[in-house]
Amino acid sequence: MAEEPSVELSGEFQEGDIIFDCPECGKSLAIDPRGIGLMITCPDCESRIQVPFPEEDEAALAEAIEQAPSSMDYAEALAASQQKVRDQMLALEAVSKRRDYLEKLRVENLECLKTIKQEMVVIQSALDRVSTAIQDNQ
Numbered sequence: 001m002a003e004e005p006s007v008e009l010s011g012e013f014q015e016g017d018i019i020f021d022c023p024e025c026g027k028s029l030a031i032d033p034r035g036i037g038l039m040i041t042c043p044d045c046e047s048r049i050q051v052p053f054p055e056e057d058e059a060a061l062a063e064a065i066e067q068a069p070s071s072m073d074y075a076e077a078l079a080a081s082q083q084k085v086r087d088q089m090l091a092l093e094a095v096s097k098r099r100d101y102l103e104k105l106r107v108e109n110l111e112c113l114k115t116i117k118q119e120m121v122v123i124q125s126a127l128d129r130v131s132t133a134i135q136d137n138q
């Protein structure tokens with residue numbers, strides 16, 4: 001069983017005490033902040049009552065909600081990151097196209113080299129024939 005914080009109800013208010021009225025009899029009660037949310041017995045009317053959250057906490061909560069990024073901000077942030085993703089996709093596409101182009105260029109160069117090689121063979125054999133003809137004439 002959890003240890004219950006000592007809760008003291010008193011007529012004398014102390015620094016930091018939660019001050020609230022008993023919802024049954026209306027008596028002003030003061031309680032240690034550790035008593036927040038606890039079920040207690042009103043010393044005056046003996047009703048079982050729950051210690052309320054202090055109003056300043058509610059105000060702080062309301063302020064926190066007010067200052068929290070609105071759903072509009074989230075929508076903007078989401079749109080921004082979606083745009084970023086689109087930009088990266090486009091960049092990737094550009095890189096991919098560039099790669100395809102270079103690959104095509106490489107294949108074309110290979111074809112060109114093959115043709116040159118074939119022509120070299122033709123030239124070489126022609127040179128050989130010329131060389132043989134010159135030697136035959138000597």
Ligand SMILES: [Zn+2]
Binds near residue numbers: 024026027042046
């Ligand atoms: Zn009471």
